[in-house]
Amino acid sequence: MGGRAEWEPVLVVYPDQGNVFYETLARRLAAAARSSGTGDADRIRLEPASSLQDVDAGWLKTVTALIVNPAECALSGWRNVTRLERARRRIAVLADHVQTDWFALQFDTRLEIDAIIDVGFVPQEHEQPSGLPYIFLYNAALPDEAELIKTQTAGWRPLPWAVVGHATPERAALANDLVNHLGGEGVVFLPSLRPVRAKRGMLSPAALGRVLSASSFYVWCAHHRWAYYESFRFLEAMVAGAVPCKIESRHFAALAGLPNVYRSVPELDEHVRERGPAAMFDDARDYYLARGRLGDHLAQALARV
Amino acid sequence: MSDLACSRPSAEIPAQDKQDGVTIFIPNWNHHSFLAGSIASAREAIWAMASAGYPAEVIVADDASRDGSQRLLRSIAAHVGENSFGVVLLPANLGLTGVRNLGLRLARYRAVLFLDADNQLVPAGLPVLYRALTATGAALAYGNLIDMEGNTVVGLRSNEMAMLSLTVDNYIDALALVDAVQALEIGGYVSDRSLDYWADWEFVLHLIAEERDLVFVPVVAGRYRRVPLSMISDSAPRQRSDLNRIRRIFSQTGTLEWDARRVGRIYHPTVGYLDEEW
Numbered sequence: 001m002g003g004r005a006e007w008e009p010v011l012v013v014y015p016d017q018g019n020v021f022y023e024t025l026a027r028r029l030a031a032a033a034r035s036s037g038t039g040d041a042d043r044i045r046l047e048p049a050s051s052l053q054d055v056d057a058g059w060l061k062t063v064t065a066l067i068v069n070p071a072e073c074a075l076s077g078w079r080n081v082t083r084l085e086r087a088r089r090r091i092a093v094l095a096d097h098v099q100t101d102w103f104a105l106q107f108d109t110r111l112e113i114d115a116i117i118d119v120g121f122v123p124q125e126h127e128q129p130s131g132l133p134y135i136f137l138y139n140a141a142l143p144d145e146a147e148l149i150k151t152q153t154a155g156w157r158p159l160p161w162a163v164v165g166h167a168t169p170e171r172a173a174l175a176n177d178l179v180n181h182l183g184g185e186g187v188v189f190l191p192s193l194r195p196v197r198a199k200r201g202m203l204s205p206a207a208l209g210r211v212l213s214a215s216s217f218y219v220w221c222a223h224h225r226w227a228y229y230e231s232f233r234f235l236e237a238m239v240a241g242a243v244p245c246k247i248e249s250r251h252f253a254a255l256a257g258l259p260n261v262y263r264s265v266p267e268l269d270e271h272v273r274e275r276g277p278a279a280m281f282d283d284a285r286d287y288y289l290a291r292g293r294l295g296d297h298l299a300q301a302l303a304r305v
Numbered sequence: 306m307s308d309l310a311c312s313r314p315s316a317e318i319p320a321q322d323k324q325d326g327v328t329i330f331i332p333n334w335n336h337h338s339f340l341a342g343s344i345a346s347a348r349e350a351i352w353a354m355a356s357a358g359y360p361a362e363v364i365v366a367d368d369a370s371r372d373g374s375q376r377l378l379r380s381i382a383a384h385v386g387e388n389s390f391g392v393v394l395l396p397a398n399l400g401l402t403g404v405r406n407l408g409l410r411l412a413r414y415r416a417v418l419f420l421d422a423d424n425q426l427v428p429a430g431l432p433v434l435y436r437a438l439t440a441t442g443a444a445l446a447y448g449n450l451i452d453m454e455g456n457t458v459v460g461l462r463s464n465e466m467a468m469l470s471l472t473v474d475n476y477i478d479a480l481a482l483v484d485a486v487q488a489l490e491i492g493g494y495v496s497d498r499s500l501d502y503w504a505d506w507e508f509v510l511h512l513i514a515e516e517r518d519l520v521f522v523p524v525v526a527g528r529y530r531r532v533p534l535s536m537i538s539d540s541a542p543r544q545r546s547d548l549n550r551i552r553r554i555f556s557q558t559g560t561l562e563w564d565a566r567r568v569g570r571i572y573h574p575t576v577g578y579l580d581e582e583w
Contacts, residue, residue, distance in 0.1 A: 159575055169458065172459070176525075184428060184430055187524065192464075
């Protein structure tokens with residue numbers, strides 16, 4: 001890795017009616033392509049799904065469309081999304097476990113998809129049920145993210161831990177365990193399930209960043225029953241200098257090799273007492289920064305399509 | 306007014322004389338078996354307040370229970386014997402809202418936390434709520450409550466900011482920190498006892514209608530015990546008819562009269578307001 005890629009025209013499309021999470025992913029993909037390409041940066045474009053009518057039809061015929069979460073893009077209307085039929089090829093970019101309902105919904109948009117790019121830390125090729133060509137994209141850091149992570153100072157902070165997501169009984173139990181083991185001063189933001197968007201009573205990415213910048217540990221558990229590692233939570237923690245910690249009691253072995261994964265909160269507590277947050281953050285940093293940059297991984301992934 | 310079994314004076318304290326700090330007020334009606342747990346958590350919470358440099362007290366008011374609660378409370382009061390712990394034994398039943406209003410008047414401190422006798426506080430959460438209430442000037446600061454059935458966690462409540470959906474149903478429990486001065490200005494809890502079941506909701510909607518600020522503080526404030534035959538679970542079917550009374554008062558035109566920006570905020574004293582930056 002590390003060579004400069006020759007980029008063909010790429011259009012990254014994101015849903016502007018659904019979760020802001022997917023917009024963030026799309027912006028990172030576009031930035032990754034621009035950061036590693038040799039050609040004209042204008043060949044890499046980023047568009048919200050609601051603006052696809054404005055994209056030049058001639059140019060559209062030449063592009064590889066990276067459609068981040070097609071199902072949520074469809075919320076902007078079929079007329080917009082079906083315009084992507086003119087693209088040279090259409091690749092769905094997803095970041096979910098492949099056996100969840102969310103993943104299955106992606107192929108119910110009437111749009112012909114040529115391949116899937118799955119963004120994460122652990123490949124899921126053998127589990128994915130769509131029948132489409134599958135390409136794994138390791139969710140590595142952008143150059144500026146890597147620089148930020150290199151300079152972060154982790155340790156004991158004013159907030160011992162933070163749990164953020166939508167409310168489930170499992171996450172309520174996680175919060176209860178954290179109160180019992182790591183202290184009652186942690187942040188718990190677990191509203192009912194709804195899109196993470198403005199005026200919805202949800203934390204913006206910037207607000208989440210401020211919470212995590214004051215937190216020692218960012219702790220989460222899955223909201224489904226499958227073995228999965230939420231790489232974006234890892235990244236959110238790392239750029240804020242918080243230690244990413246996943247609690248996974250059912251599928252612990254499947255996540256072996258990833259830093260700071262625990263069967264239970266008592267096991268996390270024990271590790272915290274042994275190592276402390278600064279060393280735990282270093283473990284995560286060493287793991288992550290040794291795995292290249294997102295632009296290089298993306299170039300390799302597109303070469304495989 | 307009442308029998309008293311503690312060293313803490315039981316006189317009502319006018320709003321202008323209330324001091325900075327927190328009064329944890331525990332209304333009790335026939336919750337003998339839960340009292341020891343709620344009182345222990347409240348006393349731990351005032352220690353957490355003291356560690357953070359804030360004064361606090363606990364008042365337990367028994368609302369003419371029939372289950373022997375008074376005897377237990379006299380025993381606890383004699384054992385504790387602190388000026389920061391008081392027990393009020395009411396000779397006749399006032400009802401939940403009447404007792405809570407009494408709590409607003411008896412409180413030595415301006416911030417009053419209402420803790421139903423079958424619930425428990427997470428002690429470390431109280432100083433965070435208090436800092437949020439004082440920093441924002443809100444009338445009400447509340448945090449997450451973990452729902453328990455026995456020793457099992459089954460969910461959350463009071464887990465998000467006040468939004469327009471509050472006109473449809475309530476999700477903010479009474480276990481919250483109330484600015485007694487602002488609460489007394491608007492008349493406290495509703496005096497109509499037929500609305501006892503909806504009193505928490507009516508109080509929140511009344512605060513919003515009076516353009517008082519509510520802040521959700523993303524911290525665990527307490528544990529809420531879900532028990533069969535509690536007032537909420539037992540009386541829901543027969544009180545449904547009063548639901549429309551609440552809606553008629555506060556949302557006759559749906560939510561058209563609500564100013565979304567004034568309904569609720571998210572605030573944590575360590576990081577500030579969290580509902581902006583979109």
